[in-house]
Amino acid sequence: MIAIAVDDEALMLRALVRAISASPDVTDVIKFSDCEKALAYVKENPVDVAFLDINMRGMGGLALAEKILAFSPDCKIVFCTGYEEYAIPAFKLHASGYLMKPISAEDVQGEIDNIKRVRKKEKLLTVKCFGNFEVYAKDEALQFKRSKTKELFAFLVDRNGASMTAKQICAVLFFEDTDDNKNVAYIRQLVLDLKNTLKTVGAENVLCHDTPYYRIDTSLLKCDYFNYLETGKPEFHGEYMAQYSWAEETCAMLQFKK
Numbered sequence: 001m002i003a004i005a006v007d008d009e010a011l012m013l014r015a016l017v018r019a020i021s022a023s024p025d026v027t028d029v030i031k032f033s034d035c036e037k038a039l040a041y042v043k044e045n046p047v048d049v050a051f052l053d054i055n056m057r058g059m060g061g062l063a064l065a066e067k068i069l070a071f072s073p074d075c076k077i078v079f080c081t082g083y084e085e086y087a088i089p090a091f092k093l094h095a096s097g098y099l100m101k102p103i104s105a106e107d108v109q110g111e112i113d114n115i116k117r118v119r120k121k122e123k124l125l126t127v128k129c130f131g132n133f134e135v136y137a138k139d140e141a142l143q144f145k146r147s148k149t150k151e152l153f154a155f156l157v158d159r160n161g162a163s164m165t166a167k168q169i170c171a172v173l174f175f176e177d178t179d180d181n182k183n184v185a186y187i188r189q190l191v192l193d194l195k196n197t198l199k200t201v202g203a204e205n206v207l208c209h210d211t212p213y214y215r216i217d218t219s220l221l222k223c224d225y226f227n228y229l230e231t232g233k234p235e236f237h238g239e240y241m242a243q244y245s246w247a248e249e250t251c252a253m254l255q256f257k258k
Helices: 010-021 035-044 060-071 084-092 105-121 147-158 166-173 180-199 224-231 245-257
Strands: 002-006 028-032 049-053 076-081 097-100 125-128 134-137 207-210 213-216 221-223
Touching: 002 010, 002 035, 010 028, 010 049, 010 105, 028 035, 035 060, 049 060, 049 105, 060 076, 076 105, 097 105, 125 224, 147 166, 147 180, 147 213, 147 245, 166 180, 180 207, 221 224
Parallel strands: 002 028, 002 049, 049 076, 076 097, 125 221
Antiparallel strands: 125 134, 207 213
């Protein structure tokens, strides 16, 4: 997680940076004593969370937050202040958190933990199963280095959150090849490739590995297949993951449900 800290008081800024840096979830903290410089940085660089003092010279923390969100809508805002009266306007901006000074590392970690819980509820990927199987991140097709990696992901989506061992996956994806040792080793390579692919779009939490099982966290996906099972929408027109022969069994089940 990349964070920025903005406060025009040098002592407060140093204390804030120390508190943020203590979090194991934060990989980098960039500090600013000037709102304009902080905004210029956000325009050119990815930022996950901004810790902003509210009562600053110049545009101030509230106006800075508005401008940050205009350029980076996914950035989470945590306001830091010694004045309780700013709480209402802060939350009107849909701030993720509001910390009263002096700020401790425990205070910061509490806000980061809350941000992580909120993000877990967000749909990180859109998955299309009806017709051909496709995966999208923010309306862009997710690029898989290997077609077999994409097929592995498709199979785990087809399992609808059920846990599968590497051998169980091999039995479906390599049904014509009985060399279990070779295939299990290959599955592990594909899993690593899938993890790396998902990580490029911030969706690494979609793939869960609870040794020896693999599964998909379905709560993080927007998926036509899952939605159809739950609500009957969208309409199913007889094609499901058409590029994979093993998907025919699920397709038949969906036909029967229809």
